[in-house]
Structures are given as structure tokens and as C-alpha cells.
Amino acid sequence: MSRTPIIAGNWKMHKSPNESVMFASELVERVASFDNAERVIAPTFLSISGVADALLGTPLQIAAQDAHWADAGAYTSQVSAEMLRGFVNYVIIGHSERRAYLHDSDEDVNKKAKAILAHGLKPIIAVGESLTQNEAGETVAFVSGQVRAALDGIVASDMAKVVIAYEPIWAIGTGLSASGAQANDIIASAVRTTVRQLYGDTIADGTRIQYGGSVKPSNMEEFMSQPDIDGALVGGASLNVDDFTALIEIASRVKGD
Ligand code: 13P
Numbered sequence: 001m002s003r004t005p006i007i008a009g010n011w012k013m014h015k016s017p018n019e020s021v022m023f024a025s026e027l028v029e030r031v032a033s034f035d036n037a038e039r040v041i042a043p044t045f046l047s048i049s050g051v052a053d054a055l056l057g058t059p060l061q062i063a064a065q066d067a068h069w070a071d072a073g074a075y076t077s078q079v080s081a082e083m084l085r086g087f088v089n090y091v092i093i094g095h096s097e098r099r100a101y102l103h104d105s106d107e108d109v110n111k112k113a114k115a116i117l118a119h120g121l122k123p124i125i126a127v128g129e130s131l132t133q134n135e136a137g138e139t140v141a142f143v144s145g146q147v148r149a150a151l152d153g154i155v156a157s158d159m160a161k162v163v164i165a166y167e168p169i170w171a172i173g174t175g176l177s178a179s180g181a182q183a184n185d186i187i188a189s190a191v192r193t194t195v196r197q198l199y200g201d202t203i204a205d206g207t208r209i210q211y212g213g214s215v216k217p218s219n220m221e222e223f224m225s226q227p228d229i230d231g232a233l234v235g236g237a238s239l240n241v242d243d244f245t246a247l248i249e250i251a252s253r254v255k256g257d
Contacts, residue, residue, distance in 0.1 A: 003208050005224070005255035006163060006231035007248050008040035008063055008124060009238025010092060010212075020047035021054045023241060028060040030245040035059060036256030037231070039248055041238070042092055045079050052087045063090035063124060066098060069111035081115040091116045092233070094126045094150060096169045106149035113150055113162070122161040124233065125150045126212070127191070131170035139168075143190035151198060159203045163210060164191050165233040171213025173235055180219075183211045184226035192228055217246040224254035231255070 015023060020043040031039050042063035043051050052062055064087075068078040084091060093116070094109040109125065116123045127146040129139045147164065154162065166187050171177045178186070187209050196204035211223050212233035223229050231251060237243040 002257060003206065003230045004036070004038055005251045006038040006040065006208055006210060007251050008042060008090065008092070008165075008210070008231070008233050009244055010042045010063075010065065010095070010233055010235050011044065011239060012065070012097070012235060013044060014239055015043060015047065017047045017050050020044075021050045024051045024060065025054050026241050027244065028055060028058045030241065031060070031248045034248050034252035034256075037248055037252040040090055042090075048084070048087050061089040062087065063092055064088045065092050065095070067091045067093065067112055067116055067121075069108070069115040071115075081112070081119040081121055085119045085121060088121060090122045090124050090163070092124045092126060092165075094146070096126065096128055096167060096172060100169075106146060109146075109150045110152050113154060117154065117158045117161060122163065124163045124165055124210070126165045126167050126233065128167040128169050128172075128213070134168065134170060139186055140190045143186060144194040147191055147194040148198065151195070156199050156203055159195075159199055159207060163208045163231075164195075165210040165212050166191055167212035167233060173214070175214050177214035177219055178211070180222035180226045180229070183213075183223060184228050187211065187226075188228040215247065217243055217250070220247050220250040221254060224251050 040061045040063050064084050067081040071082040093112045098104045113123045129142045133142050195207050208230040210231040210233045211229045215232045215234045216237045
């Protein structure tokens with residue numbers, strides 16, 4: 001089954017509102033012709049509104065880096081999925097930095113996924129094991145547990161909107177990446193297999209699964225050549241317009257129809 005590749009740049013806590021708008025305006029021109037890949041950027045909350053104005057009517061899509069599950073309430077510092085509606089297409093949830101520093105649990109990630117879907121947005125659910133878990137041979141059990149927990153109670157008819165990003169924690173921002181074959185193996189055996197167990201073949205074969213962790217122009221082709229990898233969630237290399245353009249070009253060329 002053909003799955004449209006999706007490349008998302010997670011800007012994390014980088015770029016001011018002005019820098020974000022300038023970058024988005026340049027990127028949208030540079031990647032205009034690579035239209036067989038979905039192209040997404042995830043600025044900070046502060047920059048989302050300006051970037052959304054700048055990108056109105058263009059094919060470049062926007063993701064938020066998180067969303068709260070409640071529509072509104074006494075949750076200082078948080079932004080709800082309801083508030084993001086109309087500004088973003090996707091919301092990244094479960095990123096390992098949020099899990100580690102802001103203590104997002106599997107249950108939180110699941111509540112966020114449901115709220116995002118309820119508001120007509122699409123979650124990019126990030127999962128991945130630590131170096132200790134990897135070395136202890138626990139990767140498949142741990143990652144499939146995260147996938148199962150994140151998808152708990154999500155109905156089959158919503159699964160076309162769900163993207164899963166496998167990001168081994170030891171590969172994030174370290175320059176160490178999994179090899180294409182290693183990443184494909186975990187994505188197939190832990191992520192897609194779990195979706196298959198939960199929802200059956202058609203949905204499993206249609207679900208898009210990204211790899212993330214030190215993706216850069218020099219290793220992108222290796223990842224995109226893998227049968228189970230449908231795109232990338234990119235940190236550092238998405239902050240540079242030449243690098244990010246190169247990643248999108250490679251995905252579009254290698255994976256596009
Ligand atoms: P790097 O590409 O900087 O390793 O970050 C990956 C990541 O965490 C994307 O969400």
C-alpha cells in the first residue's frame with residue numbers, strides 16, 4: 001500500500017516569531033515542487049499564529065509541539081487542542097523531551113491524542129526507548145507498550161489521521177542515528193506490528209510511521225529507502241533551510257509515487 005511520506009521539522013524551543021515567519025516564507029518557495037511529500041513545520045506556540053498567516057493558502061502545513069487534553073481550564077502555561085484548531089494541522093505529542101522534562105505519561109499522551117482527534121486535528125505520536133532499555137534488549141517490548149497505551153480507545157476510523165514517530169532517545173540530538181535497517185526493524189516489529197494487532201492489516205498497512213533522531217541530508221536516503229519508514233521527524237536539521245529543503249527533496253524523490 002502506498003503511504004504519502006511526511007517530513008516534519010520539530011523546531012523545539014528555537015526561532016523567534018520573526019525568524020519563524022521568515023524561515024517559513026523561504027521554505028515554502030524552496031519546497032514547492034516536492035509535492036508528493038507532506039511538508040510540516042512545528043514552531044513554538046508563540047510563533048504559530050504568525051506562521052499560519054504567512055502560510056495561508058500554501059501546501060506547507062503546521063504542527064504544534066504539544067496540546068493539553070482539556071478544552072480550557074486552570075492549567076497554567078498550557079494550550080488546548082481546541083485553541084489550536086484553525087492554526088495547525090498536526091500536533092506532536094509524547095516527545096521524549098516532554099516525557100523526560102515535563103513528565104508526560106503514557107496516559108497523558110493517550111488523553112492528548114483523543115482530544116486532538118476530537119477537534120479534527122492529527123496527532124504525531126512520538127515513541128522511543130532509552131539507551132539503557134536498548135542495551136538491555138527491551139526496545140520492542142517498551143516501544144510496543146508505548147504505542148498500545150497511546151492508542152488505547154482510539155477508534156479504527158480515526159487511525160488514518162494518526163502518525164507515529166519512532167525516535168530512539170539515544171539518537172536525538174546526539175549525532176548518533178540508528179542505521180536505516182535497525183530503525184526499519186523496530187518500526188516494523190514494534191510499531192507496525194502493534195498497530196496490526198490492534199486494528200488489522202488494512203489499517204496497519206496504511207499507517208504512516210516516521211523515524212526521528214539525528215536525521216540529516218547525508219543519512220536521509222538510507223532511511224527513506226526502508227520499506228516501513230514513511231518519513232522523518234527532524235530536529236536540528238529542520239532549523240537550517242538548506243538542510244531541511246534537502247531532506248524534503250530526498251523524501252519526495254525516494255518515497256514519492
Ligand atoms: P534531532 O534531529 O536534532 O536529533 O532531533 C530529533 C527530534 O527529537 C525530533 O523530534
